[in-house]
Amino acid sequence: NAGVMQNPRHLVRRRGQEARLRCSPMKGHSHVYWYRQLPEEGLKFMVYLQKENIIDESGMPKERFSAEFPKEGPSILRIQQVVRGDSAAYFCASSPHGTGGVEQYFGPGTRLTVT
Amino acid sequence: EDQVTQSPEALRLQEGESSSLNCSYTVSGLRGLFWYRQDPGKGPEFLFTLYSAGEEKEKERLKATLTKKESFLHITAPKPEDSATYLCAVQGNDRGSTLGRLYFGRGTQLTVWP
Numbered sequence: 001n002a003g004v005m006q007n008p009r010h011l012v013r014r015r016g017q018e019a020r021l022r023c024s025p026m027k028g029h030s031h032v033y034w035y036r037q038l039p040e041e042g043l044k045f046m047v048y049l050q051k052e053n054i055i056d057e058s059g060m061p062k063e064r065f066s067a068e069f070p071k072e073g074p075s076i077l078r079i080q081q082v083v084r085g086d087s088a089a090y091f092c093a094s095s096p097h098g099t100g101g102v103e104q105y106f107g108p109g110t111r112l113t114v115t
Numbered sequence: 116e117d118q119v120t121q122s123p124e125a126l127r128l129q130e131g132e133s134s135s136l137n138c139s140y141t142v143s144g145l146r147g148l149f150w151y152r153q154d155p156g157k158g159p160e161f162l163f164t165l166y167s168a169g170e171e172k173e174k175e176r177l178k179a180t181l182t183k184k185e186s187f188l189h190i191t192a193p194k195p196e197d198s199a200t201y202l203c204a205v206q207g208n209d210r211g212s213t214l215g216r217l218y219f220g221r222g223t224q225l226t227v228w229p
Contacts, residue, residue, distance in 0.1 A: 004158070031215065033216075033217075035217075041221065042119075042220055042222065043217075043219040045218070048215035055215060091158050098215050100147065101146045103147075103149055103161050103164050104217060106158035108158045109158050
């Protein structure tokens with residue numbers, strides 16, 4: 001049973017470029033969450049999506065960041081015009097449903113480096 | 116906003132030396148408290164979910180307990196392979212928010228030496 005998959009695992013972008021991070025949830029899971037882990041900081045929630053719907057994006061910066069989870073295909077976290085402060089590990093998690101108290105299973109992460 | 120504080124930040128144990136990690140939390144209506152293990156360069160690995168005060172769960176050398184204000188992760192006779200960062204997270208009924216968001220502590224970095 002495949003776990004949460006993320007790609008690429010490592011991504012290097014120059015300032016001003018776009019970064020696209022992909023996440024395929026566990027089989028049977030329809031709820032996806034994105035978190036960011038900055039060096040020396042804890043995991044911070046960014047956005048919660050279901051298929052074709054953004055449920056909660058309150059943790060995501062208002063500018064340059066967007067997320068989607070289309071009917072077909074992986075969830076995408078998109079960062080436009082990256083800056084050095086965007087360098088971090090981005091983790092995707094999934095759960096079978098959104099009812100409170102359900103554990104989330106994490107992928108291996110994408111480590112974004114902005115040069 | 117919900118808050119999670121973990122202590123100590125780092126812990127070094129000799130193999131076989133039991134200890135506990137602490138997670139203090141403030142949350143409006145606890146829906147669940149979660150423990151994860153994270154190895155360097157990897158994603159968090161789910162360990163336990165606790166729902167109400169008094170609940171306990173065990174897995175091999177790990178035992179998690181929950182009170183109304185804190186949770187403990189007890190490690191009995193640890194081995195070097197238990198070395199990792201242990202993360203605590205809570206999910207609550209904070210205002211207006213969906214039930215999906217987890218609030219994480221910064222973790223306890225555990226090192227077990229032979």
